[in-house]
Amino acid sequence: MSHSYTLNHRQAACFTPGRGGNRITTIVIHHWDDPAKNPSFNGTVDWFVTGRGRNSAHYVVEAGRVTRLVAESDTAWHAGNWPVNQRSIGIECNPRASEADKQTVAALIRDIQSRHGKLRIIGHKDASSTACPGRYYPPAQVLAPYLGGNSGVPAAPKPPAVSAPGGSVDELARAVLAGKYGNGEERKRRLGSRYAEVQRRVNELIAGKAPAPDSPNLDALANAVLRGEYGNGEERRRRLGHLYQPVQDLVNRKLGIR
Numbered sequence: 001m002s003h004s005y006t007l008n009h010r011q012a013a014c015f016t017p018g019r020g021g022n023r024i025t026t027i028v029i030h031h032w033d034d035p036a037k038n039p040s041f042n043g044t045v046d047w048f049v050t051g052r053g054r055n056s057a058h059y060v061v062e063a064g065r066v067t068r069l070v071a072e073s074d075t076a077w078h079a080g081n082w083p084v085n086q087r088s089i090g091i092e093c094n095p096r097a098s099e100a101d102k103q104t105v106a107a108l109i110r111d112i113q114s115r116h117g118k119l120r121i122i123g124h125k126d127a128s129s130t131a132c133p134g135r136y137y138p139p140a141q142v143l144a145p146y147l148g149g150n151s152g153v154p155a156a157p158k159p160p161a162v163s164a165p166g167g168s169v170d171e172l173a174r175a176v177l178a179g180k181y182g183n184g185e186e187r188k189r190r191l192g193s194r195y196a197e198v199q200r201r202v203n204e205l206i207a208g209k210a211p212a213p214d215s216p217n218l219d220a221l222a223n224a225v226l227r228g229e230y231g232n233g234e235e236r237r238r239r240l241g242h243l244y245q246p247v248q249d250l251v252n253r254k255l256g257i258r
């Protein structure tokens, strides 16, 4: 099938070789930034090439053109959630989200799926706390009209209905705190009819608000981490800085991990 875009290759400064033995299951949709800040395609590519933000994505996309910055077989630093990074391909999209932008994003997704099979399509905010991907959210629905038709690859799907999980409210709340049910929409979807009672219990387990990262209040910081407000993996490390280890130790104690 012919490409409806030109594909260039650059190399991002920040990435991790390989996938840690994981299969690719997911596409994570991002946008470059708030359109009001006037972000550009070349500016975004340069951002990842220099590694100024200590982050990366596999692809940067706008109408008619795509630059690949990290090989699909390697892990890009994009989702703020290490297990998601290891299993996903990150696509950075023009935040203005024109029809032509969305057509090119969809063409790239079809090409990716021709290599990896049908993949789940989620937004950055499904993996960690952020406004990204702006106008592309929720991406499976926003892109569905562009992915359907005669591509030969199943159209982007609404996430399959998941029946509510079993177990006590307390067990489920602890699983949520351990990160097993994701954040935001994903958590809602996966907990189904049990979402409200479980989330209530999660909130009970974690009282308080997120303090600034330079606060010496390790307990409040650990609770903020458990609420997902500091992301995972590299992002959490970066944002907590020198407090990372004492806070993470406390998080592990709260989760009963010794």
Ligand SMILES: [Zn+2]
Pocket (backbone or CB within 6 Å): 029, 030, 031, 078, 124, 130, 132, 133
């Ligand atoms: Zn993003």
